[in-house]
Amino acid sequence: MPQREIRKTKVPVRQRPVEERMQDFHEVELLYTPEEAREEASRCLQCKNPPCVEDCPVHIRIPDFIRALAEQKTAEAIRIILEDNPLPSVCGRVCPQEVQCQKRCTMGRIGDPIQIGKLERFVGDTTQKPSVQRQKRNKRVAVVGSGPASLTCAGELARLGYEIVVFEALHERGGVLLYGIPEFRLPKEILAREIAYLSELGVQWQTNVLVGRSISFEELREQFDAIFLGTGAGLPKYLHIPGENLRDVYSANEFLTRINLMKSYRFGEYDTPLKVNGDVVVIGGGNVAMDAARSALRMGANSVTVVYRRTRDEMPARVEEIAHAEEEGVRFVFLALPLRIEGDEQGRVKRIVCQRARLGELDEKGRRCFIPIEGDEFVLPASLVINAIGLDTNRILLESIAGLKLDVKGHVVVDESLHTSLEGVFAGGDVVLGAATVILAAGHGKQAAHSIHKYLSE
C-alpha cells in the first residue's frame, strides 16, 4: 500500500487582524473550520507510547480523540475528552500547551507539533455534550468557590449522583475564568455553556455567598456530608515600594475584574468606570500581566509598557499571549524592577522609577535569579500602574476556619487524596497549589471528587 504523505506544518488558525481586534474585546483567534480540524487531526502519528498523554496533567487520551475527530466521529471525540476534562473549550484556549501536551509531540521532531489545544477547543465548541444517567445518592456535598477546581469537582460528583450545592462569593460563577481572563481569550458565552452543562447534571448554585461571613464554615459542616474548598488564590501580592498607594495604581485583579465582571468598557450601560487614556506601566511577566496590558490597550491607553525583572526566556506567560501582546503594540522592558512610583500634588501617578538588573544563578524553581544593579536607575512616564507580580491565598479567611492546617505560604495542607486536616473537608486548585493553572485546578477538582466519593462510600 502506498504510504500517505503527512503534512509537516500545522494548519494555521485564523486570527482577527490587529486593527480590527483592538476596537473591541471579542476573541482574537478564530475556530478551525471542520475541514481545517480534520486536516490537522490527520497529521497525528497515533504514537504507541504517546508523550502528549503523559505531559497533559489530566492525561486525556489524546491520540484517541484526535483519531475520532479525523474520522468525523465528533460525538466519540467529546466522550473521550470528557472522561478526563470537563472543560475542553476552556482548556483548549488557555492551557499552556507548548509546555504541556504539545511539548514533546513526536510530530514536533520533523515539523510542527499537533495543535492539540486547538483541536480540543474545536471539539468542545462544536459538539453537544452527552447526557448522563445519574444514580441518585442520598448524600450532600458543599463546594466552596466556582473556579475550575470547583466546577470540575461539582460536575464529577453530580455525575456520581450526589446532591451538590456550589457557594460563590461573587454574583457570577467561574472564578478567574470569569473575572480574570478577558473575553478576547475566553468568551464568557463559552464559559456559560460549560456551566450550563453542570446545571443539567443537577448542580445547584448559591452566588453572593461568602463562606466564613454570609454562612459560617461550621454551619456548612453541619448541613453537608462533605465539603470541597476551591477558593483559589485571589489576593494580590504587594510591590512594597513607595507610591504604591497613589490613585491609579491598581492590582491586576482589580483592573481586570472592573473590565471583565463589571464591564467597565461598556460604562454608561454598566456602572463601573475605569479611565485609561495615558501611559500605562504593567509590572510582571505572567499571563495576568499580559491580560492586563492587552486590556489596557483596548481600554484606550496611549502606550502600554510591561516591566519584567528577568528576560523574555524566563517569562511565565504563554508564548502565544506574549506574541499577541507584541503584535498589538505592548512594549517590553526586561531586566528591570520598580523602585518607586511618583505622583503630583493631587496624588495622580506621573512616573515610575525603575532599576536595571542582570541574571544570576538558577533559583530553587530552576529559573535564573535576577540581581539588581546598584545605582542603575531609569524613569518611565506613567499615568496608571498595574501590579501583576502575583497572587496569594486569602489567609485571613482560611485562618478563621478552626482546625484547618495551612503551610507557611498560607496554602491549605492536604494529603495525597486532597483531604485536609478537617474530617470530610477536601481542597484543591490554587488554594492548595498557590497560583497555578486552569488544568491543574481542574485535575485537582476531579481527584478530590473521587476521594470524596470514596470517603462517602466507606
Ligand code: FAD
Ligand atoms: P479560582 O479560579 O481563583 O476560583 C476561586 C473562586 O472561589 C472565586 O470565584 C472566588 O470568588 C471564590 N471564593 C473565594 N473565597 C470564597 C468564599 N469564602 N466563599 C465563596 N466563594 C469564595 N491559567 C492557565 O492555565 N492559563 C491561562 O492563560 C491563565 N491566565 C490567567 C489570567 C489571569 C488574569 C489570572 C488571574 C489567572 C490565570 N491563570 C491561567 C491561572 C488560573 O486561572 C488559575 O490557576 C485557576 O483559575 C485556579 O482555579 P481555582 O478553581 O483554584 O480558583
Ligand code: SF4
Ligand atoms: Fe493539552 Fe490542556 Fe488539553 Fe491537556 S487539557 S490536552 S494539557 S490543552
Ligand code: SF4
Ligand atoms: Fe499524535 Fe503528537 Fe500525541 Fe504522537 S505525540 S499521538 S503525534 S499528538
